Amino acid sequence: MIDFGLLDALDAEAIGPPGRRVFRLRARVGDRYASLWLEKESVAALGRSFSALLAERSKRRGQPADPVEDVGNFPQAAHVDLQVARLGLDWNGDLEHIIVIADDAAAVESGDTAFRMAVDRSHALHCVDQFHEVVVGGRPICALCHEALEYAGQSHFCPGQNGHTVEIPLPPLESD
16 A cells, blocks of 8 residues: 655646546655545545535634645656545544545555555645636536536436426416
8 A cells, every 4th residue: 555644735637638538636745746536426425425424523613724835846656646536535534634545456456555645634625616617617607506518508307407308388377
């Protein structure tokens, strides 16, 4: 297992044109870098999970976050380059760190853990918004649910429409 420990910086990145993008988390500790390649939905779910963990368990809920470092110039070849097949989270309440565990297909098959990193509260709060921006970047947004559309005017499942995506004409009222 590769244990990166407490991160100095973390962000997400989308590479390629909308519809054919690939996504990765970019992590840095000192001069060591890790690329964790994920599906778009996994990046979005990770941001939501960070938010939920902090809302449910942080003793500093509602307090402003400390400034965070930027990942900086990310190298072409990271020290760790992992295609994530399974992602897990844990919470260290004493330190208020989110522990991220990522496994590739080989680790899943063998039952081992491939990669571990700790994310402090300030970085996790920063990532909640940053991950969402990366996932929806470059595409139009639904005015009701604020989720990304593949193209303008696209029909999609939207909680704001209460399950209705097509306007159905009502028959005229009959007078008595």
